Amino acid sequence: MSPVFSHGDLRLYILSLLDEAPRHGYDLMQALTDRTGGTYSPSAGTIYPRLAKLEEEGLVTKTVDGRKTVYEITDAGRTEVADRSGDLEGIRAGLADSVRLIADEVRGSVRDAMRSLRADLAAAARDERDHSPSVPADDTRARSREQLSRADAAINEFRGRVRSELRAHVARGGELVASGVDEIEAALRQASEAASRAMRG
Structure with missing residues (x-):
């Protein structure tokens, strides 16, 4: 787990980013880098396993767009983001x-x-x-x-x-x-x- 995010926070933050818009993996990594002022630059080895877990849980889906795989939040994912809005506010x-x-x-x-x-x-x-x-x-x-x-x-x-x-x-x-x-x-x-x-x- 990254030292920037407490346990479980990165998973929720990724979901919140996907709640804003569908994104491919690199876009998610760049968004995390931007929003932490460049102090946290997650690797593919950090992001993709979490995306796979979110997909397994039915919280995101993925589609292949050319050479890119685009991840999109599901209704169940939106429900989790809404239910955990207090946690997100705490992170922010x-x-x-x-x-x-x-x-x-x-x-x-x-x-x-x-x-x-x-x-x-x-x-x-x-x-x-x-x-x-x-x-x-x-x-x-x-x-x-x-x-x-x-x-x-x-x-x-x-x-x-x-x-x-x-x-x-x-x-x-x-x-x-x-x-x-x-x-x-x-x-x-x-x-x-x-x-x-x-x-x-």
Whole structure:
């Protein structure tokens, strides 16, 4: 069982996807990848046995369309989805909570990284003011390169910390969906804009 889905959740989630529209196996795998923000990419060995079991239970049917096998939910499958709507809501609520958790963690990491970067930039500006204007250009460039190395180190540390947090969250069974990644990207854009403003002054 995937660490993203608790016991039985993947089976129900596949049924809910088929309740939306008939799908072939690859389409189901892609939908699961998309809805978990790319953190869970099920293999054919995960999906097809579950589809076969659902077919055996009379919850889905399959038809061959050219080289593709298309799976479609049956009335019995729709009844199960309807009867377990509360369970589905729980899965989706857990997913939404995970998105908020990841977004909060990233925002906190971004704030910490920006405080550190602002402090480094302020220290660099003070160092620059303390030096004579007659300092040769080569020395100025050398100091800038030194500060650039510090900034690179801070950024790399931040990147590593966020990646570690994301991977640990998923490994613990948390979910990450496209909307969560959208929030992360927005937070990173804000951090980039803040860094640009800090460098300007």
